[in-house]
Amino acid sequence: MSSSGTTGLSRWQQVRRIATWEFNRFVKWRQQAIGIVVMIVVGTVSGSLTTLVKNARGKDVRVAVVNATTLGFALPTVEGVLWLPAAYDTEAAARAAVTADSVGGALIVRSAAAGDIVLRKRAAWTTNVERALTAARQAAQFATLPVPDSSKAMLLAPFSVKVSTATLANGGTDASTRLITGGILLFGLLVLFNGFASLFAGITGEKQQRITEQIIAIVSPQTWMDGKILGLASAAIAGTLLFTATGAVLAMVLPRVLGNSLFTLPALPSDLAPLLVVALVTLLGIVMWFSFMAAIAATIDDPNSSPRSAMLLIPVLPLGLAFTLIARPETPIAQLLSVFPLTSMAVLPVRLLLTSVPWWEPVLAVLLLAAATWLFRRAAGTIFAVGILMHGKEPTLAETWRWVRRAES
Numbered sequence: 001m002s003s004s005g006t007t008g009l010s011r012w013q014q015v016r017r018i019a020t021w022e023f024n025r026f027v028k029w030r031q032q033a034i035g036i037v038v039m040i041v042v043g044t045v046s047g048s049l050t051t052l053v054k055n056a057r058g059k060d061v062r063v064a065v066v067n068a069t070t071l072g073f074a075l076p077t078v079e080g081v082l083w084l085p086a087a088y089d090t091e092a093a094a095r096a097a098v099t100a101d102s103v104g105g106a107l108i109v110r111s112a113a114a115g116d117i118v119l120r121k122r123a124a125w126t127t128n129v130e131r132a133l134t135a136a137r138q139a140a141q142f143a144t145l146p147v148p149d150s151s152k153a154m155l156l157a158p159f160s161v162k163v164s165t166a167t168l169a170n171g172g173t174d175a176s177t178r179l180i181t182g183g184i185l186l187f188g189l190l191v192l193f194n195g196f197a198s199l200f201a202g203i204t205g206e207k208q209q210r211i212t213e214q215i216i217a218i219v220s221p222q223t224w225m226d227g228k229i230l231g232l233a234s235a236a237i238a239g240t241l242l243f244t245a246t247g248a249v250l251a252m253v254l255p256r257v258l259g260n261s262l263f264t265l266p267a268l269p270s271d272l273a274p275l276l277v278v279a280l281v282t283l284l285g286i287v288m289w290f291s292f293m294a295a296i297a298a299t300i301d302d303p304n305s306s307p308r309s310a311m312l313l314i315p316v317l318p319l320g321l322a323f324t325l326i327a328r329p330e331t332p333i334a335q336l337l338s339v340f341p342l343t344s345m346a347v348l349p350v351r352l353l354l355t356s357v358p359w360w361e362p363v364l365a366v367l368l369l370a371a372a373t374w375l376f377r378r379a380a381g382t383i384f385a386v387g388i389l390m391h392g393k394e395p396t397l398a399e400t401w402r403w404v405r406r407a408e409s
Contacts, residue, residue: 014219018227019234026198026235036246061104061125064094072112073140076132080125083107094118113137180275184349185322187244188282192315194243195236195286196293202232203297203384222381225294229377233290274352277362284369285345289315291376298384322346329355339365341372 009017060082068075068085075083084103088094094106098118106118107129115133117126147155203225219227292314321343325334329351338348338357344365351357 011220011223014223015227015230018219018224019231022202022228022231023235023238026202026232027238036242040246040250061123063129064088064097064103064106065109066091066094066106067109070109070111071133071137073136076136078125078128078132081129180353184278184282185319185346187240188285188345189316189319190243191233191236191240191286192289194240195232195290198235199228199232199290199293200297200300202228203294204300221385222378225298225381225384226377229287229290229294229380233287236290237286277366278349278352281345281348281362281365281369284366284373288341288345288369288373288376291373291380295376295380295383298380318343318346322350325350335361339368341365341368344369 060080062082062084064087065075065083065085066088068083075085087103088097088106091106091108094103094108095118097103098106098120101120104119105123105126108116108118110116117129119126318337321337325331325337325347328334334347334351337343338351339361340347348357348362348365352362
């Protein structure tokens with residue numbers, strides 16, 4: 001990016017050119033296409049192998065049984081287990097056979113209600129054996145009761161319950177709204193994590209390459225930072241949209257190819273207003289967090305060794321709160337967190353999709369998010385203007401705060 005290409009442009013044109021350059025630097029459409037092909041191949045192979053593993057059946061485990069007659073009922077049929085009730089007469093002999101790996105295990109019957117299973121190493125089939133023995137014992141005892149067979153069948157029959165969800169006021173169902181809520185929260189999380197690595201690399205790159213003086217001579221630090229935030233956030237959104245769209249197509253097409261149950265996208269509600277508000281809040285939240293992380297990145301000398309890189313995990317906290325509040329969207333704490341800028345991106349969608357929200361709550365959340373975005377963006381530009389000139393030493397938090405206070409005053 002040359003000086004002659006930017007000095008004659010307006011500030012917004014400079015921001016747009018920087019943003020376009022950053023976007024194209026991290027979004028390579030050819031590489032994205034190759035990644036999609038690789039994702040399809042890996043998904044197909046993985047799905048095929050999973051199907052083979054589920055349908056695969058190994059040899060039955062040979063289990064010796066000592067004192068089988070003590071049970072008082074026949075050994076139940078257990079999938080994957082082959083009973084050997086007459087193989088060994090004593091517990092010692094059965095244990096020795098297990099130790100020698102002659103059998104896969106031994107069931108030592110102590111009474112009609114208790115027994116021990118001896119193994120060389122723990123195995124999953126023991127749970128199925130315990131359940132089958134319990135059911136067989138209960139059935140044997142139930143059969144001795146002086147009750148007609150018809151009454152026994154009635155007593156054993158489960159209570160039939162058919163679960164369904166009512167159509168909500170927004171035209172959707174509980175299941176669809178929960179899927180949409182989870183999808184929005186997951187999308188926001190993916191955008192942040194996909195973009196933060198590029199954000200740190202993009203902002204600290206000029207500092208490591210010692211080209212800061214040339215950059216500041218071309219554009220103002222605030223313009224440079226605005227362009228980076230806009231371009232890198234757009235690149236993260238585009239990459240995540242492409243990734244999620246490819247994943248959704250695979251989820252719908254791959255089961256049909258493999259002969260498994262199909263996945264269908266949840267139906268959108270007839271009232272799209274809440275979803276439009278959610279989209280706006282999500283977009284503002286992404287830009288806000290990118291502005292916040294840009295301010296942090298401007299203080300970092302080397303992202304590979306700086307302990308401040310751990311601050312990438314900060315946005316995980318509000319997203320974790322949102323998943324917790326899915327079952328409690330009407331609590332006062334949920335209402336507070338839905339308008340607080342650092343958490344509204346994650347919590348407000350939960351309340352909008354799962355409960356009734358007063359009109360002023362989304363309006364307040366959007367206004368506070370916009371204000372926080374503006375403040376973080378100004379702080380990022382101010383910190384960048386001073387911090388980008390420092391090499392070999394990262395400023396302390398107190399120094400960073402003084403820079404911001406001095407610039408605002």
